[in-house]
Amino acid sequence: MSFITSYCHLTYESCSVNGNVIVERDPESDDNWFKQLYKNQEFVYPKFYKMDTLSQAGFILSEMIKRAQPSIMTSYQDDEIALLFANQFSSADSDLRFKKSYEEHGTPSPALFVYTLPNIVLGEIAILNKWYGENMFAVLPKFAPDFFVNYSQVFLSTGSEAVLCGWLGIAGDQINVFVFLIEKQGSAGMEFNAENLKKLAGIELV
Amino acid sequence: MDNLKEDLKKQLIEQLNLEDLQVSDIADDALLFKDEGLGLDSIDALELIVLLEKYHGIQVINPDEGKEAFLSVNTMADYIRKRKS
Amino acid sequence: MSVQITGIGVVSSIGLTVEENLLSLLESRSGITTVQYLDEKRNLLTGEVKASNQELIERTDVKNTNISRTSLLGLVAAKEALGDFKHDLRLKTGIISATSVGGMDRSEVFYSDYLSENDPEYALLKCHDSGNTTERIAAELGISGYINTLSTACSSGANAIMLGARMLLQGKLDRVLVGGTDALTKFTINGFRSLMIYDEQWCRPFDESRSGLNLGEGAGFLLLENEKSISISGNKTLCYLSGWSNAADAYHQTASSPDGKGATLAINNAIIRSGKSRTEISYINAHGTGTKNNDLSESVALKNVFGENIPMFSSTKAFTGHTLAAAGAIEAVFSILAIQHNLVYPNLNYDTAINETGLVPVSKLLTDKPVNTVLSNSFGFGGNNSSLIFSNRK
Numbered sequence: 211m212s213f214i215t216s217y218c219h220l221t222y223e224s225c226s227v228n229g230n231v232i233v234e235r236d237p238e239s240d241d242n243w244f245k246q247l248y249k250n251q252e253f254v255y256p257k258f259y260k261m262d263t264l265s266q267a268g269f270i271l272s273e274m275i276k277r278a279q280p281s282i283m284t285s286y287q288d289d290e291i292a293l294l295f296a297n298q299f300s301s302a303d304s305d306l307r308f309k310k311s312y313e314e315h316g317t318p319s320p321a322l323f324v325y326t327l328p329n330i331v332l333g334e335i336a337i338l339n340k341w342y343g344e345n346m347f348a349v350l351p352k353f354a355p356d357f358f359v360n361y362s363q364v365f366l367s368t369g370s371e372a373v374l375c376g377w378l379g380i381a382g383d384q385i386n387v388f389v390f391l392i393e394k395q396g397s398a399g400m401e402f403n404a405e406n407l408k409k410l411a412g413i414e415l416v
Numbered sequence: 417m418d419n420l421k422e423d424l425k426k427q428l429i430e431q432l433n434l435e436d437l438q439v440s441d442i443a444d445d446a447l448l449f450k451d452e453g454l455g456l457d458s459i460d461a462l463e464l465i466v467l468l469e470k471y472h473g474i475q476v477i478n479p480d481e482g483k484e485a486f487l488s489v490n491t492m493a494d495y496i497r498k499r500k501s
Numbered sequence: 502m503s504v505q506i507t508g509i510g511v512v513s514s515i516g517l518t519v520e521e522n523l524l525s526l527l528e529s530r531s532g533i534t535t536v537q538y539l540d541e542k543r544n545l546l547t548g549e550v551k552a553s554n555q556e557l558i559e560r561t562d563v564k565n566t567n568i569s570r571t572s573l574l575g576l577v578a579a580k581e582a583l584g585d586f587k588h589d590l591r592l593k594t595g596i597i598s599a600t601s602v603g604g605m606d607r608s609e610v611f612y613s614d615y616l617s618e619n620d621p622e623y624a625l626l627k628c629h630d631s632g633n634t635t636e637r638i639a640a641e642l643g644i645s646g647y648i649n650t651l652s653t654a655c656s657s658g659a660n661a662i663m664l665g666a667r668m669l670l671q672g673k674l675d676r677v678l679v680g681g682t683d684a685l686t687k688f689t690i691n692g693f694r695s696l697m698i699y700d701e702q703w704c705r706p707f708d709e710s711r712s713g714l715n716l717g718e719g720a721g722f723l724l725l726e727n728e729k730s731i732s733i734s735g736n737k738t739l740c741y742l743s744g745w746s747n748a749a750d751a752y753h754q755t756a757s758s759p760d761g762k763g764a765t766l767a768i769n770n771a772i773i774r775s776g777k778s779r780t781e782i783s784y785i786n787a788h789g790t791g792t793k794n795n796d797l798s799e800s801v802a803l804k805n806v807f808g809e810n811i812p813m814f815s816s817t818k819a820f821t822g823h824t825l826a827a828a829g830a831i832e833a834v835f836s837i838l839a840i841q842h843n844l845v846y847p848n849l850n851y852d853t854a855i856n857e858t859g860l861v862p863v864s865k866l867l868t869d870k871p872v873n874t875v876l877s878n879s880f881g882f883g884g885n886n887s888s889l890i891f892s893n894r895k
Contacts, residue, residue: 333883
């Protein structure tokens, strides 16, 4: 048995943690939505600005999960937290930007190429937290609760004690991001199964 | 007088996404790759090579050449002047 | 607990079938040449599969010819691994594939159209969508059960194999086709050149003079079956997958750590999971891309794990090039062949040991050493490190 102990949603309009809206996008601001979140939550991590949108979303929401569930930083060994993320469009936004850099500008950008792999977001989270556990990224036709349940179970029964899961649905301004934490201990949270996950994920996703 | 260094700083901020920084935050002799300086990494070093080509028309074939040239804005400016003459 | 491997399939620059690949390996015949099939003007060394898309279409007999090269390569290898496949509703069947470029070779043709538009149509990206590749392969093979695509860079193929094995052991699947596929594209060529890790010369893994990788393309697949599936299919077990592990390096997006932490963890945990001792490892098929960074980091990891007693090791990437998401799977097939035929492949182009570590790979083909257990490493960008252990014993 395992539990969903914390979760975050991000859409183009708002960001919420455990069902409560924390930040709403300011359409008047000069800053893009991710930058607004970064500043609003007072993060200090200059590498953020080099990241693509997938990694920025992964960074922001995993940090918010850490704030909502601070025990995650003290309850586990550095290789006991697995990262399991997925999405539909892989790294499409970054792929397009990288292509532009060599087709239009003639100078392929290494900094953009780095982000043309969707699993880099996992690398960013691991680097920041010095987490050495398992990392898995899948490309699926749509958000699939069974996928997260099955694979989390595989990880939790073979060495991991917690799994940080994420669906990074980002394509341009279409943002449907859902990050959640699964722990073996956590009776205060919801039991982790496909039904409950579907409920928490919300109708936009399922 | 020394537009090159000021331009370089603007280009650095632009090319390397150093959004938190202004031109005035970058000292001429700040060590770009040290944490006390700008804390740039290996990918940034590659982007500097792109920057040199894009803004100054200079091609750096051997990345090791960059190690000397990219220590600070001062050394970058010297390198550019030398390559252009 | 081991998992039984009952089918293997591979296509790479050194052959379109398992037999062809084996022959090339035995004859030390590399497939790395200047670009022939890709519409690429540079005189680059690559490990291209020696077949045009049209030839691959004819070989796989696909009816809808709107198909990416990545899917075609995957189909060739997957069909070979499946062999005499029979649908059976009693068996939970799946396919877990891996790719990093997906259908990008097709979308490269389309992209010039919508680079000029402000709002690119994401539906058009469906062909590039990595998941589409696996779905297409599944559709062509008639697999409709469990379809999944992993995308974890250069360790993807190994991760697909690992995940398939675990799904089998957890009883979620009875048989699963696992592997990876990637075609050569301008996209990846440009990318690796921008990172300045593409060697203009033929790559030299583990050599002091190494200066980068040569990209390759191809696909590799394994068929994994549990007892229930084997009792119905009657397939012979070719080899066992005894151990596996995945660990994060947590150091840098594209460079491996100097202390090889992630790699060390992956190798150690894979060995522990296999239940075998370090001394039982007969041969290591290294990741060995030929970049300054990987080969040093991997050497450090090997020393961390094995101390002074490092088993025979070599990289086969000077044969095939670095095939990205397919690498872990292609090299899994090579590892299985090594066990089946007692082979230790030569690390081509080796001359001088890396200064810092002094490790010496095998540089001539060996056919007279017993090869019972092989460790295969695949380390990807994002610090995603995976190791697999193959064995001829449970």
